[in-house]
Amino acid sequence: MLLTFDFTSDIPLYMQLRNQIVIGIAEGKLQQGEKLPTIRALAEESGINMMTVSRAYQLLKQEGYIITDRRKGAVVAFRGKSAVPPDTEETLRLCLSELRLSGMSKEDAIALCERLYEEGTKR
């Protein structure tokens, strides 16, 4: 899986990393039990700070997307059905508001959501 870090973006680097891993898991690019690079290796590879990578991994661990093991490092965790985190619902609300304000119809917005949802499950 390719991870891209945009240094000009307003989104913090740790959040960019967290988001890409979440999307990667949803799209099937990262499989359950798959090993993620160690914090040190990923920092070395990308040139971003170790603390930044560590922060993203901690967040992913708290959210249950990965588990960390002293010997294996970080691995993608199985994520079965669970309650939608409150933050996600708020983010979705914001995104839909933005779509409505941009002039998109309800049907088109639902079609867009459907397409993105399918992209995450068909792989």
Place this chain on the structure above:
Amino acid sequence: MNWVLWGSVFWIAPLICAMLANETKFKKNIVLGVTLPYSARDDEDVAAVLREFRRRIWIACGVLLVLVVPCVFLKDTALWTAWGVWIDLCIVLPYVPYVIARRRLMELKAENGWVRESRTAVVDTSAVSIGRWLSPWLFLPPVLLCLVPILFDRAMLAADLMFAFLCLLFWFGYRYLYRNKAEMVDENAELTQALSRLRKYNWGKTWLVLSYAMALYCLSMLLMSVNAWLGLAVIAVVTVGICVFALRIEMRTRRMQEKLTRATGTGWYVDEDEHWIGGIFYHNPDDARTVVNSRIGVNSTVNIAHVPGKIFLVFLVLLLLALPFMGMILGALGSQEIALSVSDGAFTASAGATHYTVPLEEIEEAELLPQLPSGLRRISGTGMNTLIKGHFSADGMGSVEVIADPTVPPFLLIRTDSGRNYLLGARDPAVTRQVFEEVSVSR
């Protein structure tokens, strides 16, 4: 002397020019420090820029080699100054056509719309930390080999320990002067892994062979005490061997990079041009690392966006600027004043920062030698035509502390009751004789 001096450096010009000429071949989509798509390889304008660059670089090489001829006949300070200036020219002159050609390629890149959006870092998670590190134990045999001469000659202890330390330093260089970053060219993970393994393997091989070469240097110093010419011959062979080996590794790595990326650059590809000033200096404030890999080949370089990188660059520039003054510096060092005197019940000798004081009651024997002792070898210190000082060893004498002008006999040899030896000689033979008499009378 002149032929040896110029013979030891004249090859730098064709070597640098050959390395730069080699950059006209596409490797990892990069040519002369510019990342271009696959279609640019058949572009007539690009080909013309590369042809012109190759022509100019070999003209520069010819000019540099012709300059050597009159310099061979220079002497003393003028010789050393010319030597320093010539090496500076060797390093700077070939980069003039390089920078010109690169600028033209960047213009072509913009004109043809080959510029990629950047300020992003892309990581392939399947290629992170590819390739295994060599075991540190592999560096232990050369360290132990460096310590072997101590069993035969205790006088060489300091030099042997220094060589052993250098071998350890090479392990450190191998492990920490390498940016463990995947060699990513495009989305092809297998290609990234192959290029990363290639670089890491050759990097490890280079440092390991260098540490064994250090052990050979150390053993050849022991050999010098038996047969000076044989020892020198081994040193010369090892030096040539190291140069050939390092060049071979670099060129083989480049060749493989060229071969493996022959068909890349059609879809998405990595373009980091904006981080490379003039295609030579890496400047990326978004990259937290100071030591980074060169774009092609096997070497490392520094990120000058950070303070340590800046310091390194300034140090390098100062070193280059200091080279032409080497003749004057060496001249001043070689003519340093040598002071020998007897006062307050002690004998003192000094030259620059080297200073010896021996109480007269500790002197067991003082002898005036008409010539330098046989087999006098420098362990540490200065060994110039007109000044030798520091820690030496000599046949049948072992360790000896020296301050003398080797061209002005006689030499005063002092032995203390604790078994220490001092070999001294002023620039004026009358001073050496006078001090010898004062020491003899005082004892």
